Amino acid sequence: MHYDSRITGDTITCVFTPERNLIAPVFCFSGMGPFEAVSGGTVMKTLGSYTEIALPNLAAGDAYELVIQYAGGFKPANRAWLPLGPYLRCGKEIIALPIPESGCRPQVLPDLGPVEGLPLVPQPQSWAASEGVLETSGFACDSPAFESAAALATRRGWSFVGDTEVTVEHADLPEDAYELEVSTDGVILRAGGFGGEFYGAITLLTLLQHGSLPCGVIKDAPRFAWRGQHLDTARHFYEPQTILDLLDLMALLKFNRFHWHFADDEAFRLEIECFPELWQKTALCGEGHLLPALFSGAIEAGGSYSKDTARKIIAHAKALNIEVMPEIEVPAHAIALTHVFPELRDPSDNGAEVSVQGYKGNAVNPAIARTWDVLEAIMAEVGALFPFQHLHLGCDELPEGTWMGSPLARDLMKREGLETTDDLQGWMMQKLGAKTVENGQRPCAWEEAAKGSNGGIANGAILFSWTGQGPGLEAARNGYDVVMSPAQHIYLDMAQTSDKDDWGANWAAFVSLTDTINWEPVPDADLAERIIGVQGTFWSEFTTEDNQLWPMLMPRMLGVSSKAWQTECVGADGLIRLAHVYNDLPGAEVWTG
Incomplete structure (x- = not known):
């Protein structure tokens, strides 16, 4: 079976050339969003972006064209927007279709010459050079933090352990801050605890890969307490080892928060x-499964994470000074929940709301007692598994008009004096936030959780501002702690260029390495105490294999790291120079693709 797909202006043309006659074939696939048929076929079924299109009988050897387009005004930006996981169904027979080359091709950055200063990302707070260099093949230190750094070095195949003594001295320094004094006789590391010792060791590990170490004093401390990276493992199931590799990369760049997004539509x-x-019925997707989304590029794909696997990931992260925050994602993005538990929806709801991803009725109903039974049980069990004691509740992209067609919801709103969808969401999130606190965790949520006449989720929640910085600034003014995650700068699933041959989304922007540092997380100094961090984000709608992750993240994670740690970044040219340095490290292919 020969199959090809290509972008033709604002549409996509799919060409089928069978080797034998096919009777009443149905074309099945997913993509970046909902599809419509322009010519050559009839849409039979949709669920989100999953689409089935009936084709006429196909004759052997004849090329047949189907033209499709994205619904809702979306236009294909690049190869990632072509049909994903495509196959034909002919009666009971499944015919796999060839998959075009997928994934981002690593960006070639200009060579701007040598790095000015130390070859480190993030750059240290200060560096005072002295005469001489320390010639060494590695370091000796009995600190647990050094043991963690040495284990990381071993996993990456880098040299680190040797005869040069590192003396660790306790100092009254902020969390994760450290001082390094390098002389021809050895190294003195001053820190206030594990985090500072670990980052001092990471700095030594990185510098060692370039040979001798220049003598001098490094004084370093992070700008933000929250330096995060998010990964969506709901749309694409990443092998546990891939997550462990990501945590290693995060540690090398001094990230300290992993936002694990394992639940979604x-x-x-x-x-x-x-x-x-819940997980047994949704772990696998594709032909014959409850949820047919095919983002993983196969007729059947997926998987689930056992609690033992989660504990392994948590322990691995902890050794790298990284805390893991789980996300359960409510009230919207919940088709998985509502398909397994249809009783979480009002059967009399006649609303027509549809999510931007094309899912109809993807929100659980807060007016139903069973909703609270299910959510509170999930919150308690998930929260108890993660020692960080932060639980992200989701709360993004609730479709406009949700619950307005539900008699049960309308009755609840009348009793509680609520008028709008946002009011009911705010009421619901405040109750969920209070339950999270009761369970011993701090609630977290996306920016929309601040909506509602009640002021939103409250309960000391941390909000993540993603559509831009504006909602985060407003939330900070209203007393929320905020982590900045603006899609226009640090959503790393965005394509890096406008080239049709590139890979990724573009609804927010095309995000280059330079874009990751061309913004200020705290544009209003009066809000400095409320803006507690910076977090990169990666969604996986178009990820078909684990190894496609790395050239999307890198080198742009260098920019996220810089904004999260430094008060003043090195500038675009400096970051490009540093990217070359990091690409030259031994084992760099592990995370640059």
Whole structure:
């Protein structure tokens, strides 16, 4: 079977050339969003971006064209927007179709010459050079933090352990801050605790890869306490080893928060005990499964994470000074929940709301007692598994008009004096936030959780500002702690260029390495105490294999690291120079693709 797809202006042309006659074939696939047929076929079924299109009988050897387009005004930006996981169904027969080359091609950055200063990302707060260099093949230190750095070096195949003594001295320094004094006789590391010692060791590990170490004093401390990276494992199931490799990369760049997004419309991938059917029925997607989304590029794909696997990931992260925050994602982005538990929806709801991803009715209903039974059980079990004691509740992209067609919801709103969808969402999130606190965790949510006549989720929640900085600034003015994650700068699933041959989304912007540092996380100095961090984000709608992750993240994670750690960044040219330095490190192919 020969199959090809290509972008033709604002549409996509798919060409089928069978080797034998096919009777009543149905074309099945997913993509970046909902599809419509322009010519050559009839849409039979949709669920989100998953689409089935009936084709006429196909004759052997004849090329047949189907023209499709994205619904809602979306236009294909690049190869990532072509049909994903395509196959034909002919009666009971499944015919896999050839998959075009997928994934981002690593960006070639200009060579701007040598790095000015130390070859480190993030750059240290200060560096005072002295005469001489320390010639060494590695370091000796009995600190647990050094042991963690040495284990990381071993996993990466880098040299680190040797005979040069590192003396660790306790100092009254902020969390994660450190001082390094390098002389021809050895190294003195001053820190106030594990985090500072670990980052001092990471700095030595990085510098060692370039040979001798210049003598001098490094004084370093992070600008923000929250330096995060998010990964969506709901749309694409990443092998546990890939997540461990990501944590290693994060540690090298001095990130300290991993936002684990394992639940969404497409799947709930953590193997919880309170409702095993939730992950058992959604872990695999594709032909014959409850949820047919095919983002992973196969007829059947997916997986789930056992609690033992989660504990391994948590322990691995902890050794790298990284805390893991889980996200359960409510009230919207919940098709997985509502398909497994249809009783979480009002059967009399006649609303027509549809999510931007094309899902109809993807929000659980807060007016139903069963909704609270299910959510509170999930919150308690998931929260108890993660020692960080932060639980992200989701709360993004609730479709306009949600619950307005539900008699049960309308009755609840009348009793509680609520008028709008946002009011009901705010009421719901405040209750969920209070329950999170009762369970011993701090609630977290996306920016929309601040909406509602009640002022939003409250309960000391941390909000993540993603559509831009504006909602985050407003939330900070209203007393929320905020982590800045503006899509226009640090959503690393965005394509890096406008080239049709590139890979990634573009709804927010095309995000280059330079774009990752061309913004100020705290544009209003009066809000400095409320803006607690910076976090990069990666969504996986178009990821078909794990190894496609690395050239999307790198080198742009260098920019996220710089904004999260430094008060003043090195500038675009300096970051490009540093990117070359990091690409030259031994083992760099592990995370640059």
